[in-house]
Amino acid sequence: MKKDVSMMRKSMNAIRHSLLSYLQIPGYIRQEFLHESKRKNDVSLHIICVVIFVIEFYNLARVLLWSKSGLGTQNNRIYFSMYCxxxxxxxxxxxxxxxxxxxxxxxQCAVQYTVSGLILLWHLGLNSYDLIRDPAAGVTVLTTALLALALLIQMPPWYSIVQYVISYLLFQFIMAPLLDGGSRLNxxxxxxxxxxVSLAQAHHTSVTLKQQKQIIEINAKLQALVHLDPLTGLLxxxxxxCRAEQLLFDLEYTAKHGGLTLFLLDLDRFKVINDRYGHPCGDHVLVETAEAIRRAFPDPAGLGRIGGDEFAVLYDQPLTEEQAMFLGQEFMAELRSIQWQGQPIEVQCSIGVCICTLPxxxxQDLYTETDRMLYQAKKSGRGQCCVLKLKAPENREIEMAGAKE
Known part of the structure; x- marks a missing residue:
């Protein structure tokens, strides 16, 4: 017996949860839902207004021109006022x-919902007056308005429930006493x-927006995979x-930048780390090196992993030799904090830098010169930073600095 009661409660909770999820617009698409509702309702209300003008101006002409009594009767004046x-x-x-x-x-949406609600109330009032005058007049006016607004006006589920419940209560209070049982039921x-219909329309839009959001997120992830290194998250x-080529293009054709600076960073004796501690440790070192790069190089134009243990840093400006060497030394200092399973690992890096101001x-030329500086740094004892300012071929300056212990 207790098991049956427990199963029944679970079923009721599942039904309640499903119903609530059907009646709610998730927060992460609520703004998009309002934008879409505003767009749809703006078009719908524009069409409704055109229909109103055509029908009601015809009704005004019918009262003023084709009715024998014109505005001479109270009935015609009431209809005329309602049309106006x-x-x-x-x-x-x-x-x-x-x-x-x-x-x-x-x-904007609130105003749209208010206008649509007033239009519905107007039709309820007109149909009520028709029934007061003639109990056989029927409820076509209100029925048409209900279905048309449900199809044309989109609103959040709870707004729909409030609007239609209030309208129904007014119907029961005003019109129901004037109708027979069959008409009330209909x-x-x-x-x-x-x-x-209104709830289904809102739910359909909600589902569509969710799917669009998911597609955008999936595309963003796929786009990121195209541009990013999966292990480190760097470019x-x-x-x-591509970024370097764009900066070189800007330098040559648009004078957008005064030049650029390329760093190549290569871990020293990385194979020894892999052999001694294993490849999981090697991956950990690469990830931590990427984090050290992010900390040591502020406001870059690009940070990337371009080889197994080789990284690149790109600036969209020509740094000075002092600035480049300072950043290189800051990065090498950051490497000292890398640990594996709570134990420090001796990680060193050689750095080659090329500062280019030549249109x-x-x-390929920039990379070749920077790689030459990287080789020069390794040849000089590793843990070094070697900087080249790329000028005319006969006038190139080289500076070198070691990691400060």
């Missing part, structure tokens, strides 16, 4: 559309259908090359 009221509501909406564009999306079913070799330089 709906036309004024449409005109008011059209006048509000442009200034409303400066307001927040939430405010109009009740129409209210339920209209609410269901990959091709992306570094018409290619990335």
């Amino acid at each position: 009221t709906l036309i004024l509501l449409g005109v008011l909406w059209l006048l509000l559309r442009r200034p409303l564009r400066q307001a927040s999306v939430r405010c 109009l009740t079913i129409t209210f339920v259908v209209a609410l269901t 990959n070799k091709i992306t570094v090359e 018409q330089s290619s990335y």
